Amino acid sequence: MNIAESTINGIKVLSLEGVLNAASSPKFKAYLETADHSGPMIINLEQVEFIDSSGLGLLVRLARQKKSANEALKLAKMNDRVKRVFEITQAHSLFDIYDDIQAAAGN
Amino acid sequence: MMTFRQLPATNTGDHSMTQILSATLKAELKNSRIAANIARSTAEVFAEERHFSGNVQEFGHTFELAVSEAFTNSVNYRDPSIKDITVTIGFEEESNALTASVTDMNAPFNIHPPEPEITEYPEGGFGLLIIWKLMDEVSCSREGQRNALSMKKFISRP
Numbered sequence: 001m002n003i004a005e006s007t008i009n010g011i012k013v014l015s016l017e018g019v020l021n022a023a024s025s026p027k028f029k030a031y032l033e034t035a036d037h038s039g040p041m042i043i044n045l046e047q048v049e050f051i052d053s054s055g056l057g058l059l060v061r062l063a064r065q066k067k068s069a070n071e072a073l074k075l076a077k078m079n080d081r082v083k084r085v086f087e088i089t090q091a092h093s094l095f096d097i098y099d100d101i102q103a104a105a106g107n
Numbered sequence: 108m109m110t111f112r113q114l115p116a117t118n119t120g121d122h123s124m125t126q127i128l129s130a131t132l133k134a135e136l137k138n139s140r141i142a143a144n145i146a147r148s149t150a151e152v153f154a155e156e157r158h159f160s161g162n163v164q165e166f167g168h169t170f171e172l173a174v175s176e177a178f179t180n181s182v183n184y185r186d187p188s189i190k191d192i193t194v195t196i197g198f199e200e201e202s203n204a205l206t207a208s209v210t211d212m213n214a215p216f217n218i219h220p221p222e223p224e225i226t227e228y229p230e231g232g233f234g235l236l237i238i239w240k241l242m243d244e245v246s247c248s249r250e251g252q253r254n255a256l257s258m259k260k261f262i263s264r265p
Contacts, residue, residue: 022179053233064228088240090225
C-alpha cells in the first residue's frame with residue numbers, strides 16, 4: 001500500500017493506493033502514529049482496490065481521534081468495493097463521505 | 108478442467124498448493140499476515156471463474172472479502188508459541204453453491220459474537236459481521252484440534 005500526502009485549501013489530503021488489509025495495515029498504522037496528523041484531513045480512497053476489517057478498523061480509530069479533537073475527517077472518492085465494506089458494517093455513518101476531493105475541501 | 112485467469116505464484120515460500128481438482132481447490136498457507144494476500148486473491152479468482160450470471164466482479168469480491176476476514180481471524184488468534192503453523196483454505200463448487208473454508212489450529216471461537224456498536228467507534232469486531240452479511244450460510248466445526256469455518260454462497264444458474 002502506498003500513502004501520498006498533499007494539501008488542498010490548507011487541508012491535508014492522504015491518498016491511499018493499493019490493498020488495505022491485515023498485510024498492509026501495520027504500515028498504515030505506523031504512519032498514522034509517527035507523523036503529526038493534527039488538523040482537518042481528507043482521505044482519498046480512489047486508488048484503494050481492496051479494504052477489509054483491518055483497514056476499516058484503522059480508519060474508524062482515526063475517526064474517533066478526530067472526533068475527540070473536534071477536527072474534521074472526510075473520506076472521498078470511494079469506489080464500489082470500498083463503499084460496500086463501509087455500508088455492510090454501517091461504518092459509513094461515522095464519516096462525512098464525498099464523491100470528489102474538491103467537494104470534501106469545501107470548494 | 109479448471110482454468111484460472113490468474114493465480115498467485117506458488118513458489119514464494121509462503122504457501123504450497125496441495126490439491127487442484129476440477130471444482131475443488133485446497134491450499135495450505137503460512138499463518139501470517141503476508142499470506143492474507145494470497146488467500147484473498149485466490150478466493151477472488153476461484154469465485155469469478157465459477158460464477159455464471161449476475162455481477163461477476165461482485166461475486167468475486169464477496170469471496171475475496173469473506174476469505175480475507177476468515178484468514179485474518181486465523182492470523183490474529185494464532186498461538187504464537189507454535190512455529191510454522193499453517194492455515195488451510197479450501198473452495199468447493201456444488202451445483203447451486205460455492206463454499207469456501209478456512210481451517211486453522213487455533214482455540215475454538217464463537218461464530219456468533221455480538222455485533223460491534225457502531226456509534227462507539229469500534230476498531231474491531233467487524234470480521235465475522237462482514238462474513239455473516241456476505242454469505243448465505245456460515246458454520247464452524249471442530250475437527251480434532253482444528254477449527255473449520257465454512258462459508259457458502261448460493262449461485263444463480265442461467
